[in-house]
Structures are given as structure tokens and as C-alpha cells.
Amino acid sequence: MDIRVFLLLLLVLVSSVEHGFSLYEDQVGLMDWHQRYIGKVKHAVFHTQKTGRKRVVVSTEENVVASLDLRHAEIFWRHVLGTNDAVDAVDIALGKYVITLSSEGSILRAWNLPDGQMVWESFLQGSNPSKSLLSVPGSIVQINLKVDKDNVILVFSKGFLHAVSSIDGDVLWDKDFSAESIEVQQIIQPPESYVIYAVGFVGSSQFDVYQINAKSGELLKHKSAAFPDGFYGEVLLVSSDMLVSLDATRSNLVTISFRKEEISFSKTHISYLVGESLGIPVILPSKLSGILAVKFNTLLVFIRVKSEGKLEVVDKIANAAAVSDALSFSEGQQAFALVEHVDGKILLTVKLSHDWNSDFLKESIAMDHQWGLVQKVFINTYIRTDRSHGFRVLIVMEDHSLLLLQQGEIVWSREEGLASIIDVTTSELPVEKKGVSVAKVEQNLFEWLKGHVLKLKGTLMLASPEDIAVIQDMRLKSSEKSKMTRDHNGFRKLLIVLTRAGKLYALHTGDGRVIWSLLLPSLRKSGSCKHPTGLSVYQWQVPHHHAMDENPSVLVAGRCGPHWDAPGVLSFVDTYTGKELNALGLTHSVAQVIPLPFTDSTEQHLHLLIDSDQCAHLYPRTSEAIGIFQREFSNIYWYSVEADNGIIKGHALRSNCIGVVDEYCFNSSDLWSIVFPSESEKIIATATRKLNEVVHTQAKVIADQDVMFKYISKNLLFVATIAPKASGEFGKPTPEESWLVVYLIDTVTGRILHRMTHHGSQGPVHAVLSENWVVYHYFNLRAHRYEMSVIEIYDLSRAENKDVWKLLVGKHNLTSPISLYSRPEVMTKSQSYFFTQSVKALAVTSTAKGITSKQLLIGTIGDQVLALDKRYLDPRRSVNPTQAEKEEGIIPLSDSLPIIPQSYVTHALKVEGLRGIVTLPTKLESTTLVFAHGVDLFLTRIAPSRTYDSLTEDFSYALLLLTIVALIAAIFVTWVLSEKKELQEKWR
Numbered sequence: 001m002d003i004r005v006f007l008l009l010l011l012v013l014v015s016s017v018e019h020g021f022s023l024y025e026d027q028v029g030l031m032d033w034h035q036r037y038i039g040k041v042k043h044a045v046f047h048t049q050k051t052g053r054k055r056v057v058v059s060t061e062e063n064v065v066a067s068l069d070l071r072h073a074e075i076f077w078r079h080v081l082g083t084n085d086a087v088d089a090v091d092i093a094l095g096k097y098v099i100t101l102s103s104e105g106s107i108l109r110a111w112n113l114p115d116g117q118m119v120w121e122s123f124l125q126g127s128n129p130s131k132s133l134l135s136v137p138g139s140i141v142q143i144n145l146k147v148d149k150d151n152v153i154l155v156f157s158k159g160f161l162h163a164v165s166s167i168d169g170d171v172l173w174d175k176d177f178s179a180e181s182i183e184v185q186q187i188i189q190p191p192e193s194y195v196i197y198a199v200g201f202v203g204s205s206q207f208d209v210y211q212i213n214a215k216s217g218e219l220l221k222h223k224s225a226a227f228p229d230g231f232y233g234e235v236l237l238v239s240s241d242m243l244v245s246l247d248a249t250r251s252n253l254v255t256i257s258f259r260k261e262e263i264s265f266s267k268t269h270i271s272y273l274v275g276e277s278l279g280i281p282v283i284l285p286s287k288l289s290g291i292l293a294v295k296f297n298t299l300l301v302f303i304r305v306k307s308e309g310k311l312e313v314v315d316k317i318a319n320a321a322a323v324s325d326a327l328s329f330s331e332g333q334q335a336f337a338l339v340e341h342v343d344g345k346i347l348l349t350v351k352l353s354h355d356w357n358s359d360f361l362k363e364s365i366a367m368d369h370q371w372g373l374v375q376k377v378f379i380n381t382y383i384r385t386d387r388s389h390g391f392r393v394l395i396v397m398e399d400h401s402l403l404l405l406q407q408g409e410i411v412w413s414r415e416e417g418l419a420s421i422i423d424v425t426t427s428e429l430p431v432e433k434k435g436v437s438v439a440k441v442e443q444n445l446f447e448w449l450k451g452h453v454l455k456l457k458g459t460l461m462l463a464s465p466e467d468i469a470v471i472q473d474m475r476l477k478s479s480e481k482s483k484m485t486r487d488h489n490g491f492r493k494l495l496i497v498l499t500r501a502g503k504l505y506a507l508h509t510g511d512g513r514v515i516w517s518l519l520l521p522s523l524r525k526s527g528s529c530k531h532p533t534g535l536s537v538y539q540w541q542v543p544h545h546h547a548m549d550e551n552p553s554v555l556v557a558g559r560c561g562p563h564w565d566a567p568g569v570l571s572f573v574d575t576y577t578g579k580e581l582n583a584l585g586l587t588h589s590v591a592q593v594i595p596l597p598f599t600d601s602t603e604q605h606l607h608l609l610i611d612s613d614q615c616a617h618l619y620p621r622t623s624e625a626i627g628i629f630q631r632e633f634s635n636i637y638w639y640s641v642e643a644d645n646g647i648i649k650g651h652a653l654r655s656n657c658i659g660v661v662d663e664y665c666f667n668s669s670d671l672w673s674i675v676f677p678s679e680s681e682k683i684i685a686t687a688t689r690k691l692n693e694v695v696h697t698q699a700k701v702i703a704d705q706d707v708m709f710k711y712i713s714k715n716l717l718f719v720a721t722i723a724p725k726a727s728g729e730f731g732k733p734t735p736e737e738s739w740l741v742v743y744l745i746d747t748v749t750g751r752i753l754h755r756m757t758h759h760g761s762q763g764p765v766h767a768v769l770s771e772n773w774v775v776y777h778y779f780n781l782r783a784h785r786y787e788m789s790v791i792e793i794y795d796l797s798r799a800e801n802k803d804v805w806k807l808l809v810g811k812h813n814l815t816s817p818i819s820l821y822s823r824p825e826v827m828t829k830s831q832s833y834f835f836t837q838s839v840k841a842l843a844v845t846s847t848a849k850g851i852t853s854k855q856l857l858i859g860t861i862g863d864q865v866l867a868l869d870k871r872y873l874d875p876r877r878s879v880n881p882t883q884a885e886k887e888e889g890i891i892p893l894s895d896s897l898p899i900i901p902q903s904y905v906t907h908a909l910k911v912e913g914l915r916g917i918v919t920l921p922t923k924l925e926s927t928t929l930v931f932a933h934g935v936d937l938f939l940t941r942i943a944p945s946r947t948y949d950s951l952t953e954d955f956s957y958a959l960l961l962l963t964i965v966a967l968i969a970a971i972f973v974t975w976v977l978s979e980k981k982e983l984q985e986k987w988r
Helices: 002-020 270-274 416-420 438-442 445-459 465-478 623-631 804-809 883-888 957-986
Strands: 032-035 041-047 055-060 064-069 075-080 087-093 097-102 107-112 118-123 133-135 152-157 160-165 171-176 183-188 195-202 206-213 219-226 231-239 242-247 252-257 264-269 281-283 291-296 299-305 311-317 320-323 327-330 333-342 345-352 355-366 374-383 389-397 402-406 409-414 421-428 493-499 503-508 514-519 532-541 553-560 567-574 580-589 592-599 605-610 616-619 637-642 647-656 665-675 682-688 699-701 707-710 716-722 739-746 752-759 761-770 773-780 785-795 826-835 839-844 855-860 865-869 916-921 928-933 937-942
Touching: 041 087, 041 374, 041 389, 055 087, 064 097, 087 133, 097 152, 133 183, 152 183, 183 231, 195 231, 231 281, 231 291, 242 281, 252 270, 264 270, 270 299, 270 311, 299 320, 327 374, 333 374, 333 389, 345 389, 416 421, 416 493, 416 503, 421 532, 421 916, 421 928, 445 465, 493 532, 493 928, 532 592, 532 605, 553 580, 592 623, 592 637, 605 623, 605 637, 616 623, 682 761, 682 773, 707 785, 716 761, 716 773, 739 761, 739 773, 739 785, 752 785, 752 826, 761 839, 773 839, 839 916, 855 916
Parallel strands: 320 374
Antiparallel strands: 032 937, 041 055, 055 064, 064 075, 087 097, 097 107, 107 118, 133 152, 152 160, 160 171, 183 195, 195 206, 206 219, 231 242, 242 252, 252 264, 281 291, 291 299, 299 311, 320 333, 327 333, 333 345, 345 355, 374 389, 389 402, 402 409, 421 493, 493 503, 503 514, 532 553, 553 567, 567 580, 592 605, 605 616, 616 665, 637 647, 647 665, 682 716, 699 707, 716 739, 739 752, 761 773, 773 785, 785 826, 839 855, 855 865, 916 928, 928 937
């Protein structure tokens, strides 16, 4: 009886301990991290007039509208619009609504300023493409169109001028200008006026002014005048009745007076103002009262517009970077900010429009040179404690970073370049060196002891809520996962990411912090490279275990121009220090980069760079590399896809380049080509296997003890084509005129191994190819649903090796060479399933040895990542599987793929603007790292077959210790009781 009571108490104790260690609040962020961004800022509007939270509303190049806290740079609220819904303008109406114009002036929205909830949305008509203009009155205009204090929002887009109520978004009236063929440049609404002026060009030499009643939209007056020299670019409003533009030759400034009875022009030669030829002038769109800013290469000239259109130069600044719009901060006073680059610092100057000779504010701020040059500046004012006016400035840097400057200091900064990642690779961390003391690792012995005391209190359930918060923070900042050394499981790595701004970042996979960043000099505007564009990043040098003292490096490829035949640039960067080791400006273009599976004695990977003429250039340019390359010369093949022309070609190396003295340059020959008929097929998607993918076994044992050999080839290419009529939006083509055709092509011989047609289907198509199978996603017009299809390809030429016993003992004959030029005997199995969601990206998990079962990672339209077991996409699924098939793990067939809420890798989080998913193998075979990037970043680790080779992070070692101690105590107590009972029985 005593033993039973003791065991019952022990069970209660174990149950209570299990409940006590099931807390999750101190485990948040241990296996994943999530970072939120907004992108490069295009427009910014401050809202600091009222008491409460000071904020700035911004729109970005990533189609994001957001409200930021001016104190701490936190995101109050944020909306990521669609990929085709670019924001044209942002403003604030009635002091409580954020007004956005997007989609080339088609959509006007109002958002609630405090919380970002949408108040109303208006769709504006129009069909003629034109410049989009938004005009929100800064003060209340008493027009009484609907109710008092209703600001009338004026929008010009697609040939129409619209007047929209800021309260409910109703279109009060619109005026059609499409018949007049006018390109409206400005909408001018003088304060306390009922008249609107729409000014613009008809053709290149006629200037028109439309005077319109603001209440009804009635046309009051129309004036036009011809200017024989013609106009170039846009016009700039410098006062309520004066405009400035460049003439067609860009050698004269033209002032236009438009509010008089007759339109008058005044022309001034630029050389008369500046005295010499300084380059091609550009009028900056800065809204300065009575002053215009003209940029000449590196020189900025400020010109005052006087009466009768006369121009006067007021200042010339050599190193000016950006100028803000004018800001009205007191009665009749306007100020603007000017930013210059001087001696590695930026010089911020605030000037008054009416008093140019004196500087209202002048500050010098030290800047990180990795931010680059200032590109945009926005100014705002505030009242100091002494009731004087102070200024804060929001600046956008060359690398897309966003900074707030106030009182000569950087208040905060945001690395917004990470919202535009274009390519990702990885680098291993250095090996941890022995002999490092605990105090050195933990930086402070007292902090180390304090941390362990807190951890002990948490283990014994004695920690207060404040202690739990401290423990959580310690785990996030000082845990094993954030160390700068390798771990035995391979979870700690460096993510090397390249952004659209040409900046390279190294992110720690443990907590996502930026280890280093480098604004690549080769991808910045210079004399020889006017329009640099980053393309991709590759692993260049990966030291092996015998060269641990050497640092790994990456290769960044880019080009000097937006076109594919522009000259290329290369940059080599150390992944541990972030220093550029070397940079090359190429004489040839970079159309394709092919990493070769060869390394030299220094562990540098060989790469082939294919130019626009299909010539191959070998890098590194060393004698050792050329020797290795010559030995494999006849085994190198590649392909190119010309999607616009519908052509796929295969290429091989032929000889050294003719007419060029360069032993590292090789001509190529076309081996084969596939031409898709343009009237019936258009290439929309291709997919290949990962170069580093590991296949554990080439054989698949099926339910009847038979063996199927996978067709494994690194030269397999998946191609999807659609009917030209099906390339538009959903609903436009009919099912009869839409079809999707998929191909599996061998890129060495050009042989089509498999072809399948999906009638009544259209794109977009997303596909992923792994091992011997491909999964692709598309839209079925007949069923009005999305579908996912799978194709598996098997090799039938190895039928004599199907003896399972020989396969197990390794006696099957797989030593015979396999040539792609021999016609393979293949078999394909395919199946299609309905899928309820649209897809943005597809990826597949990858592990170190390829043993773990695969999961498909699906980037959904809701900007989340869903993990779907590959078994659901097995083409051998049937409605009633046999018992043997059930034992094999085949799932009964259903028409739809399941979406299990617990299978969302991102949990309740969203990766806004999701663009790509990257999977990274770890040393632990069961686990893979998943990195999703878009406007946001997210990383986690998942185990498709569960962690069968390790204990989980949340395993309770304390519970195990208590259980062992309790069992030992129970054994001892039981032994004592047993001895007593045995002694009593002997005394009977």
C-alpha cells in the first residue's frame, strides 16, 4: 500500500513538472527570426502638428505605404500593395487621412492615419496613358461641395481630371482631356480660390492652359500659345503664376507666365547664367518658392525667378547631393534643406527662401561610407523648449537606407536595402579555436554568473516574470545560435545576400543580425559605369579542412547597363571581413554565369562567363585553372533560353576565340536548337535541379518488392509553354483557346524526354525540379481552380539490376558508363491535383545526404510558406491503395491537396511581398534551414521527417534529471520496504 501511494505521488509530481516546463514564452525566436522592412522611400509626408505620436508616412519602391514612429523608427502600420500597384503620390488630407494614388493614377485610396485602416477606395476611369498628378489642398478650401470642411482632392490620370471628395471618395466631377491630346504637367489650385489651372503641352511646342471651375468642373477659359523652339521634359512651378522648363535643345531655360490674358515666354541661355558649359542640365523637381535648382553633373545651381521671367543665379554648390521641397514653418516663411558631401561627412544646411545669404541651420554629421551618397531628403520642423524652430531631416541613402537627422546626430537608421534582395548564397563560419576562457567568451564573469543563476531559477520554477523576460533576452542575444563560430549541427552560417542597390550583406542565420555590409564600388555609378546592375552572387573560394586559416570568398557578377549585352563587372569579397579583395571591369558582357564542378589547389571554384555572343570566358584567369579546364574541355555543355523568340539552344566549346589574343576565351558551337512556333506556344517558365543537390539512392523499392530506378541527370530541363492568347489576365482567354504544354528536355542532346499538354489551362507557372521529379503550379480555366501537377521520370534501361538482394548487398552492376548520347529508355508517371491557393514561389527541402524525405515549400498568395509532404504529390496514389502500398506509405488519392494549418512554416507571421524561398542543408541530416525573402525576411529550421537524429530544443533535461532521481529514490525505498517485509515474514 505504501509503494502504491508513493508511485501515485511520483506520477503527480512528474505530471506537474511536465506542465511547468511546457511554457513557451521563454522560447520565442529560438528557432526562427522575422524582420520587417518597407524598402527604398520615394515619398514622405510628416505629421507632427498635433500632440501625440509624431510620425512620417512614406511610400516606397516596393509598393509599400507605411507610417513610421519618428522617435524609434518603429512601424506603426504598413500595407504592401500588389506588384503592379506602384504608388504614384502620397499626401495627408483633413489631418486624419493618408491619401495614396497608385496603379498609374487608376486607384485613389484613403487610409486612417492612426491605425492604417482603409477608409475608402475609388477607381478612376481613363484609357490614355499619361503622367499621374495628385493635388491635396494644404488648407481647408470652403467650396461646400458636399459638407463643410471637405478638402477636394484633384487627380489627373489617363487623360481625365477628377475632383474627389476626401471624406468618402466620391467622384464629384471629372473633365475629359483625352480629345485635346494634352499632356498635363501641373494642376494648380491657388489658395482660397474657386479656380483650377491645368497646364501642359500639346505635342512638343504648344503650351495650353485650362481654367476650370473647382465647384462644377466647368471649363471657364482655354488659352494656348506656340513656342517654336519646343520643350524638353517637364515644367516646374516656381510661383502661383510662373513656370519654368527647358527648351528642346536643353541649352535654354524658358519661363512661362500663364495667368495673364496672354501666355508669354521668356528664354534665357544657360551659358549666360553659369558662364561656361557644365554639362547637360537637369531641372530638379524641388518645390522651392521663386527658386529652381538645376543640376549639371556634380554642380548644383540655384536660380531665382524674378519679375517678368528674369533669372538670376543665387548660388553654386559643387558637391550637393539632394535638395528638399520648401516647408512653410511660420507666417510667410519657407525653409528647405540642402545636403552636401564634404570630407567623408554630410553637411546639412537649412536655408530660408527669402534670405539666401544666411544659413538658418548648418550641421556636419559623420556618416558610414557604406551607406553611399544621399539621394533624397525630406524636411520637417518642430518647436524647441525655448520656443524657437528646430528642424529634423529624413534622408534616403544610395544603399536604400533610411536615416533621421536631428540636432547634428543620427537619431535612427533603417537598413531598407534588405527589402530588395535579388540573390542569396551561404558561407560557413570559422571553426571555434580552443583555449578560450569562459570569461572571455562571456565577456564578463559577473554577467556569466548572473546569467547562470537566472537560468537555474527558471529551471526550478522560481523565476519571476521579469526574470523570464531577462532569460528570454539572454537566450536570444547570447545563446549558442548567435556565436560567430561553426556548430557541430551546422545551424550557424552566414547568409550572403545581394540587394538591388548593389550592396552585399552578411546575415547570421542564428538571429538575423547584420555581421557586415559592403556597398560594392564596382556596382556604383562612375565614369565608366553609368547604370550598374547587380546580377547574382556565387561561392568563389571555399577553403577545405586543410586550409582553415584562409577565409572563404564570394563572386558578385554584374553589368554596366540595363541591357544584357552591356559590359560586365566582377567583384570578389571576403565573407568573414566583408572586404573587397579584387574587382574587375570586363570588356565582354555577362549573359550567363556557369559554376563548374572543379576547384584549383587554392580551393577556388572555376566559373565560365558566357557573353552575348555565346563566347565562354574562364575565371580565375590562372595557368592552373586553364590546365584543369583543358582536361574537361570536351565534357562541358550548356544551354540558353531565348524566351522572347521561343528558342532553346544547346552549346559546346569549340576552340579559342578567333581574332582575340586571350587564352581564357573560347568560341562555342550550337549543338541543337528547339524552336517553338510563335503562333501556338510561348515560353513562360523553366526549372533545373540545384547544382549541389545530393541524391541518396538512385533506386526506389515499390510495394510489390520491385525496383524502379530514378532517371537522375543534372542536365534535365523543365520547360513550360502556353498559348499566346493565354498570356494575359485571368478571364480573357477562353478554355478552348488556352493550353499549357510542359517538356522535359535533355540539355546535352536536345532530346525531348517527355511532353504533356494541359488543355484549358494558363499561367503563371511556378515549378521546382528535384531528383527525378518536377512539380508545377498553374491555373485550370475549365475548373476555375489552381492545379499542381507532378511528373516522375524513371530509367528502364537498367531493368537487369532489379534484384533487391543484389541491391542490398551491393552486387548489382552499376559500373557500366552511362552516356547521354545513347537514347535512354524512360518511363514517366504523372498526376494532377487541385490546389486552393495561388502561388508566389516554390522550393523543395534539401539535406546533407538526401536521406530525409522531401517537403515542398509553397509561397502562398497570403505571403506565407506552407510545407507540403512530397507523398501528397506521388503520382502512384490511387483511390483504394493495396495493403502493400499502404505499408509503403502511399496516401489514398483525393482530388485536392490538403492545406494543414499546422504545416505553415511561417506560423502566424507573414513575409510581405514574398519573392523567393531558399533552402540550406545542415550537418544534421534531419534538418534543413528555410530562408524566405521579400519585403520581409524570415528564417527557420524544419525537420521534414522529424528530428530522428537529435533531441529537440525544447527537450526538458531538468525533467529527465528529476525522473532519474525519483526512480533511484523509488528503487531505494522499494528495496528498504521489501527488506522489511521479508524480515517480517521470516519472524512469523
